[in-house]
Amino acid sequence: MEMHLVSRSVPVSAPSFRAVLRAADAPRTVWSAPDKATVVGSGAAATVTADGPDRFDRIREAAEELFSSGDVHAGTEAARPRLFGGFAFHADSTDGSPWEDFPGARFVFPRVQVTYAENGTWLTVNAVGPDANAEAVEERLARERERIESLPDPGPVSDPPGVVHRRRTTAKDDWNAGVNAAVERISAGDLRKVVLAQALAADLASDLSVPDILDRLGDSYPDCYRFLVEPEPDADRPQASFFGATPERLVSLRGRTVETGALAGTTGRGETPAEDEWLARELLDDEKNVHEHELVAETIRDQLAPFASSVNTGDRCVKRLATVQHLWTPITATLATSEHVLSLVEALHPTPAVGGLPPEKALETIRDTEPFDRGWYAAPVGWIDAAGYGSFAVALRSAVSRDDTTTLFAGVGVVEDSDPDREWDEVQLKYRALLDELER
Numbered sequence: 001m002e003m004h005l006v007s008r009s010v011p012v013s014a015p016s017f018r019a020v021l022r023a024a025d026a027p028r029t030v031w032s033a034p035d036k037a038t039v040v041g042s043g044a045a046a047t048v049t050a051d052g053p054d055r056f057d058r059i060r061e062a063a064e065e066l067f068s069s070g071d072v073h074a075g076t077e078a079a080r081p082r083l084f085g086g087f088a089f090h091a092d093s094t095d096g097s098p099w100e101d102f103p104g105a106r107f108v109f110p111r112v113q114v115t116y117a118e119n120g121t122w123l124t125v126n127a128v129g130p131d132a133n134a135e136a137v138e139e140r141l142a143r144e145r146e147r148i149e150s151l152p153d154p155g156p157v158s159d160p161p162g163v164v165h166r167r168r169t170t171a172k173d174d175w176n177a178g179v180n181a182a183v184e185r186i187s188a189g190d191l192r193k194v195v196l197a198q199a200l201a202a203d204l205a206s207d208l209s210v211p212d213i214l215d216r217l218g219d220s221y222p223d224c225y226r227f228l229v230e231p232e233p234d235a236d237r238p239q240a241s242f243f244g245a246t247p248e249r250l251v252s253l254r255g256r257t258v259e260t261g262a263l264a265g266t267t268g269r270g271e272t273p274a275e276d277e278w279l280a281r282e283l284l285d286d287e288k289n290v291h292e293h294e295l296v297a298e299t300i301r302d303q304l305a306p307f308a309s310s311v312n313t314g315d316r317c318v319k320r321l322a323t324v325q326h327l328w329t330p331i332t333a334t335l336a337t338s339e340h341v342l343s344l345v346e347a348l349h350p351t352p353a354v355g356g357l358p359p360e361k362a363l364e365t366i367r368d369t370e371p372f373d374r375g376w377y378a379a380p381v382g383w384i385d386a387a388g389y390g391s392f393a394v395a396l397r398s399a400v401s402r403d404d405t406t407t408l409f410a411g412v413g414v415v416e417d418s419d420p421d422r423e424w425d426e427v428q429l430k431y432r433a434l435l436d437e438l439e440r
């Protein structure tokens with residue numbers, strides 16, 4: 001059966017981000033990148049999913065098929081049709097709570113999307129199917145415009161829901177044993193680095209407002225990538241929401257220009273500007289953190305080399321966030337031939353900043369050590385357009401929320417001179433990004 005894609009856009013008066021997201025139908029989508037357009041998606045005109053080690057190829061093929069029949073009038077580039085979604089960290093399917101509804105890969109083509117761009121706010125209506133036609137889409141566009149422009153003001157952002165109980169998946173003694181075992185493997189030459197993570201389930205005093213926490217994260221972390229991914233609604237259980245504000249871009253592709261970078265090495269923020277600057281200088285000079293960072297940068301350059309005619313590395317610097325500081329090195333490349341963004345996503349995931357080296361040995365160690373399924377944590381989330389361009393971030397500083405429970409994730413890089421207590425403290429520091437938005 002032949003399928004058709006129809007997409008129409010129109011400028012609208014700008015309702016608030018929270019108002020639009022509150023009124024959106026599940027599955028809801030949010031994508032917001034620093035200095036780029038913010039997109040809020042409502043419902044699904046089409047959904048593509050895949051599992052297993054070939055999930056990148058299968059999503060790319062499904063996306064190309066979907067976009068091949070496009071009848072598109074976007075009005076502005078930022079409002080063009082895009083698929084939004086992501087992948088699981090491991091090649092096999094996600095397993096167990098809280099990932100029951102998340103497959104190995106899933107992308108949504110929103111039925112309705114609102115795009116906040118530099119040249120105004122745009123409303124887009126999409127339809128996919130054998131009976132999709134321009135007249136019906138334009139009629140719906142008129143109805144949606146009236147609805148969107150009449151959305152009420154949602155009022156002030158609600159207070160955080162409060163945390164009444166925390167449950168760790170990893171006990172301190174087990175963590176110490178896991179880090180020490182990894183260090184022994186590194187000393188023996190089996191590994192160069194491995195990233196070990198923890199999960200923290202927080203029982204909330206009241207249900208979480210996803211629009212409100214994403215709004216607060218935008219204020220607290222304006223230089224991060226905010227995202228929201230939701231599975232299809234299930235009548236038998238509450239809606240799950242995977243969201244976060246991550247500082248790490250995996251890759252962006254436009255034309256033959258690739259932008260990525262190495263983000264590894266962490267310290268806290270100071271209580272005064274002088275202390276903050278001292279911590280930043282200490283991080284830049286810290287042998288353990290610099291070694292970990294250079295492993296990441298070197299590997300990203302090597303992963304891009306087969307695709308690129310040139311790879312350029314910027315100066316290592318410190319990226320400051322609200323609760324932590326990271327070592328950051330920008331990396332750009334020019335492709336030798338045209339590539340789909342998912343070819344680069346597959347080549348780069350997982351970077352040593354979230355996996356380790358050698359990759360297969362590191363993934364084996366993660367599986368053996370971590371007593372939980374990472375699901376989509378530390379995996380690629382982002383978007384794809386009809387040209388095969390796209391932008392993906394690494395889903396760090398992230399959580400899954402369902403009903404009154406939110407599960408947070410955080411990890412650290414383990415190298416030869418890692419200390420279990422110091423790495424434990426770094427995980428707790430990274431939890432603060434979301435815990436601060438949950439606790440009263």
